[in-house]
Amino acid sequence: TDVVVETDVLVVGSGPAGASAALFLSTLGISNIMITKYRWTANTPRAHITNQRTMEIFRDLGIEDQVLADATPHELVGDTVFCTTIAGEEIGRILTWETHPAREADARLASPSLTVDIPQTYLEPVLVKNATQRGTQSRFSTEYLSHTQDDDGVSTRVLDRVTGTEYTIRSKYLIGGDGARSQVAADLGLPMEGAMDIAGSMNITFNADLTHLVGHRPSVLYWVLQPGSDVGGIGAGLVRMVRPWNEWLIVWGYDIAGEPPQLDDDAAAEIVRQLVGVDDLEVEITGYSLWGNNQMYATHLQAGRVFCAGDAVHRHPPSNGLGSNTSVQDSYNLAWKIAAVLNGQAAPSLLDTYSTERAPIAEQIVLRANKSGGEFRFMEVLGVLDAETPEAMQAAIDERKANTPAGAAKRAALVEAMDLKHYEFNAHGVDMGQFYESAAVVPDGSPQPVDERDPELYYKQSTVPGARFPHVWVADVAGHKRSTHDLVPYGQFTLVTGIAGEAWADAAAKVAEEVGVPLGAVVIGPGREVIDTYYDWARIRGVEESGAILVRPDTHVAWRAQTLADDPARALGDALRSVLGRS
Ligand code: FDA
Numbered sequence: 001t002d003v004v005v006e007t008d009v010l011v012v013g014s015g016p017a018g019a020s021a022a023l024f025l026s027t028l029g030i031s032n033i034m035i036t037k038y039r040w041t042a043n044t045p046r047a048h049i050t051n052q053r054t055m056e057i058f059r060d061l062g063i064e065d066q067v068l069a070d071a072t073p074h075e076l077v078g079d080t081v082f083c084t085t086i087a088g089e090e091i092g093r094i095l096t097w098e099t100h101p102a103r104e105a106d107a108r109l110a111s112p113s114l115t116v117d118i119p120q121t122y123l124e125p126v127l128v129k130n131a132t133q134r135g136t137q138s139r140f141s142t143e144y145l146s147h148t149q150d151d152d153g154v155s156t157r158v159l160d161r162v163t164g165t166e167y168t169i170r171s172k173y174l175i176g177g178d179g180a181r182s183q184v185a186a187d188l189g190l191p192m193e194g195a196m197d198i199a200g201s202m203n204i205t206f207n208a209d210l211t212h213l214v215g216h217r218p219s220v221l222y223w224v225l226q227p228g229s230d231v232g233g234i235g236a237g238l239v240r241m242v243r244p245w246n247e248w249l250i251v252w253g254y255d256i257a258g259e260p261p262q263l264d265d266d267a268a269a270e271i272v273r274q275l276v277g278v279d280d281l282e283v284e285i286t287g288y289s290l291w292g293n294n295q296m297y298a299t300h301l302q303a304g305r306v307f308c309a310g311d312a313v314h315r316h317p318p319s320n321g322l323g324s325n326t327s328v329q330d331s332y333n334l335a336w337k338i339a340a341v342l343n344g345q346a347a348p349s350l351l352d353t354y355s356t357e358r359a360p361i362a363e364q365i366v367l368r369a370n371k372s373g374g375e376f377r378f379m380e381v382l383g384v385l386d387a388e389t390p391e392a393m394q395a396a397i398d399e400r401k402a403n404t405p406a407g408a409a410k411r412a413a414l415v416e417a418m419d420l421k422h423y424e425f426n427a428h429g430v431d432m433g434q435f436y437e438s439a440a441v442v443p444d445g446s447p448q449p450v451d452e453r454d455p456e457l458y459y460k461q462s463t464v465p466g467a468r469f470p471h472v473w474v475a476d477v478a479g480h481k482r483s484t485h486d487l488v489p490y491g492q493f494t495l496v497t498g499i500a501g502e503a504w505a506d507a508a509a510k511v512a513e514e515v516g517v518p519l520g521a522v523v524i525g526p527g528r529e530v531i532d533t534y535y536d537w538a539r540i541r542g543v544e545e546s547g548a549i550l551v552r553p554d555t556h557v558a559w560r561a562q563t564l565a566d567d568p569a570r571a572l573g574d575a576l577r578s579v580l581g582r583s
Pocket residue numbers: 012013014015016017018019035036037038044045046047048049120142143144145177178179180183203289291309310311312317318319321322323324327
């Protein structure tokens with residue numbers, strides 16, 4: 001007879017999407033099993049840039065300190081170099097991931113957390129550990145085979161790869177966080193746009209102490225412009241720091257239409273020495289693999305009781321560092337909705353808002369990442385694309401030093417080529433500006449707030465319904481600084497108001513009781529539990545002091561009222577019921 005194991009949610013995958021979904025569900029007290037095909041988490045560094053939005057999600061989940069402990073800190077991630085080799089000539093640098101003083105000011109004004117670098121080999125164990133500690137049943141060496149769903153749940157066939165036995169896991173919901181080759185997405189027949197394997201890349205991981213070459217310009221990324229660096233790949237050759245400054249990963253392109261390159265340790269070491277620019281560099285090759293660049297996204301992310309998150313629904317090159325971040329953010333959006341439905345607090349229709357809210361993000365980030373890969377203009381601007389010999393290439397590069405009209409033109413064009421890279425490396429608006437329009441948001445007629453300078457580069461905080469709830473520093477009664485994000489935890493809805501709006505807080509207690517939903521209330525003002533010490537909350541809140549802002553568990557604004565309503569409990573209750581699909 002068949003063995004059937006039961007749980008509320010089955011999560012397939014222990015990558016950023018799956019492991020974070022498990023962590024979020026367990027944090028919310030939802031029983032879940034996470035299965036993953038291999039015996040452990042990612043075995044190569046893979047995604048690494050962990051942006052502010054993701055770090056503040058980790059802060060919300062109480063694991064930011066653990067992530068920081070394993071991460072390369074913000075101050076070491078940003079003096080990004082473009083060069084002919086690491087040891088050779090520098091074409092220029094760009095301060096990335098908001099390490100330019102002006103951009104760092106933007107970042108610090110927008111969030112309590114900063115962008116850091118943590119490879120998947122370090123991040124996934126933190127997620128899995130905390131998920132498992134909080135209740136997730138983690139099953140490694142367990143492969144998803146197929147599923148069927150009916151009105152009451154999902155039956156998933158899995159293979160225990162240790163014993164070779166198959167069994168069934170019966171759950172109310174299934175989340176496919178099974179990556180770019182997602183079987184769950186394929187079985188669901190999710191509609192996809194775009195193409196896979198549009199360019200070829202190889203990853204080479206190696207150990208070599210490069211402190212003397214990079215310590216004075218610390219960064220995660222060193223871009224190398226050499227003959228061949230415009231072929232395939234992600235725009236240029238890349239030497240990427242894994243751990244400062246002796247563990248590295250090279251990304252080098254190849255023509256995917258031709259024969260795949262044959263790699264062995266010697267060939268890999270040759271590519272390393274060529275990009276580093278040190279002929280006799282002592283290097284230990286630790287791995288190499290080929291991978292295809294994708295430009296594909298799903299236009300719908302779910303069917304019935306099954307949802308896909310992460311690379312299963314958005315597949316793109318690493319440019320902009322969006323892969324792992326968006327995967328975590330998908331799950332952050334999905335998990336509280338599943339919990340609310342399972343706990344009987346929301347109608348099942350709330351679940352439909354997952355796709356409504358996240359599918360546009362999938363499209364946006366896939367297109368953005370692919371565009372960034374095409375925006376390496378340096379080779380073209382330097383005039384090296386036609387150079388057939390290293391000497392001709394060097395002559396073209398040297399021309400930028402000449403006191404001639406051609407030299408001046410190259411120098412001017414380089415400024416423009418460099419500026420374009422801000423769309424890959426300082427796209428603060430892309431990272432932070434996700435905005436939701438769905439049945440889980442009650443609009444008030446205000447448009448999506450965007451920064452007039454450039455909505456991709458700059459992020460504008462606001463409390464417009466659908467926007468990420470803004471961060472400013474406030475203080476507790478003891479005067480300790482707290483982020484406004486610390487007031488709105490994942491486990492509940494939170495109503496934020498001022499002293500003139502205190503009646504809202506009483507209403508919230510009543511509504512929480514009536515609607516049967518965890519709903520906290522925070523009054524910000526002198527003599528209250530939270531004090532607007534810097535008066536920044538008054539400047540950003542976007543409503544009168546007597547108004548109120550209802551924040552969803554995933555820190556997006558659900559609804560707001562400009563002033564105190566005649567019947568606050570009714571106004572708040574109507575809004576909450578509407579968000580939960582119960583009106
Ligand atoms: P992810 O692929 O991380 O995880 C999928 C999970 O599903 C794994 O745990 C796997 O075991 C499991 N799984 C798959 N099929 C299963 C099945 N049938 N049954 C059970 N479990 C199954 N990004 C970047 O920004 N910079 C980079 O340098 C790289 N490099 C890179 C290298 C390689 C080799 C890969 C594969 C990917 C990258 N990426 C990357 C992309 C980045 O890794 C990616 O965006 C995120 O990991 C996506 O997270 P997910 O959790 O969605 O999928």
